[in-house]
Amino acid sequence: ATVSSGLPPVSDDERALDEAVGHALSNGSTRLVVQAGPGDPPAFECLPDHAKPCPSGWLHDLDGWCVAPRGFRDSPSCPREVDMTDWNAMRRADFEHACGVQWPCQQTCPQDFAGCPSVWHEQSDGSCA
Numbered sequence: 001a002t003v004s005s006g007l008p009p010v011s012d013d014e015r016a017l018d019e020a021v022g023h024a025l026s027n028g029s030t031r032l033v034v035q036a037g038p039g040d041p042p043a044f045e046c047l048p049d050h051a052k053p054c055p056s057g058w059l060h061d062l063d064g065w066c067v068a069p070r071g072f073r074d075s076p077s078c079p080r081e082v083d084m085t086d087w088n089a090m091r092r093a094d095f096e097h098a099c100g101v102q103w104p105c106q107q108t109c110p111q112d113f114a115g116c117p118s119v120w121h122e123q124s125d126g127s128c129a
Helices: 012-026 089-099
Strands: 065-067 081-083
Touching: none
Parallel strands: none
Antiparallel strands: 065 081
16 A cells, blocks of 8 residues: 655746756756755755665665654655655655655766776777777
8 A cells, every 4th residue: 555645736946946857867967956945955965866765764664665764753745654666756856855855866976088998999099999
């Protein structure tokens, strides 16, 4: 059985955030700074990895449910135990905003452009082939 999130409809601000995240993803960015307003959850300085099953600090149990850590203040729209299995990234972002949780940051890969890629060979003119 799944729990209804009871989240309000998506606002224009949430749509704008979704567009900003989509734009950042399409440009290969892994960092996005979001400013928090009064009463908002803390701002994050990374692109959240909504592909992860649960918010940071939450337990992902054997049945696929996300279980909040001690101290999480639940409410009807922010329960302590939630089945997020079928949630898309937008629904996870809505929950993140409404409930003051944060997903883990996407991992960045170090870029090293020195030398040629593996299995390539540097040519006498410095190019790789």
